[in-house]
């Protein structure tokens with residue numbers, strides 16, 4: 001099966017980026033949001049980034065217009081009924097994702113592949129909520145989606161070989177390098193990231209070094225452009241907390257659980273860059 005028509009459910013932070021790269025790669029995309037307002041905002045985000053590409057000389061006005069012409073927005077999931085591949089990009093809530101998968105399974109023809117952008121939930125559990133467990137995969141895009149070179153694809157215990165091959169090819173057609181992970185807590189990317197950030201927070205909690213010095217060990221010592229605590233601030237401490245909590249609940253490994261310091265920061269509203277304060281202070285919420 002060749003993927004031609006793509007569907008996306010959810011046009012928030014990640015969904016807008018996924019819609020953009022799919023349309024830029026030549027796919028016809030139908031994107032479905034929950035409300036008209038969320039749809040207008042999501043499509044405006046896509047257009048904003050396309051305009052920026054034009055301003056920076058990375059594409060022409062004609063390119064932008066042809067990309068936008070390939071995107072159709074809707075608030076009716078029924079409009080996904082003729083899609084070859086649908087990517088679910090709604091918030092990280094198993095109940096909500098299962099509801100969407102069950103509905104997509106009912107609406108879409110038998111050949112349609114259903115993917116989830118989940119960061120850490122079980123793709124196998126999602127697959128089992130449908131009548132097509134062989135055609136379900138995780139497509140974990142990283143943020144920001146358009147420039148990110150990597151796409152982590154997650155094979156549920158039930159995913160068949162043909163689906164894996166089609167999704168790999170689809171990811172490559174978006175210009176991404178593919179990483180294939182088994183369906184385990186945090187897959188590869190978040191398992192490594194949460195372990196690194198968790199260790200950095202424990203060093204701080206135990207008074208081993210200052211925020212700046214912990215980050216310096218990674219930037220100067222390893223040559224990375226950002227340290228783990230600055231990265232945690234960038235991603236949002238609430239997001240890191242939620243992913244670590246879900247990974248430890250799912251694996252039963254208390255070593256993955258978020259530390260008391262992270263919990264306290266999230267509960268007091270220090271969420272990183274977006275709230276103006278996390279491990280660092282920011283001039284204004286970004």
Ligand SMILES: NC(=O)c1ccc[n+]([C@@H]2O[C@H](COP(=O)([O-])OP(=O)(O)OC[C@H]3O[C@@H](n4cnc5c(N)ncnc54)[C@H](O)[C@@H]3O)[C@@H](O)[C@H]2O)c1
Nearest residue numbers: 010011012013014015033034038089090091092118119143
């Ligand atoms: N934010 C990140 O850095 C990041 C990175 C990788 C993966 N993810 C994963 O991507 C998914 C989405 O995250 P996000 O940051 O884009 O969230 P978000 O809150 O920015 O966007 C989610 C969107 O889904 C929409 N939505 C909710 N219910 C819906 C429904 N029933 N039908 C259609 N649309 C609906 C919301 O209106 C919202 O616009 C999550 O599973 C998250 O774990 C996020």
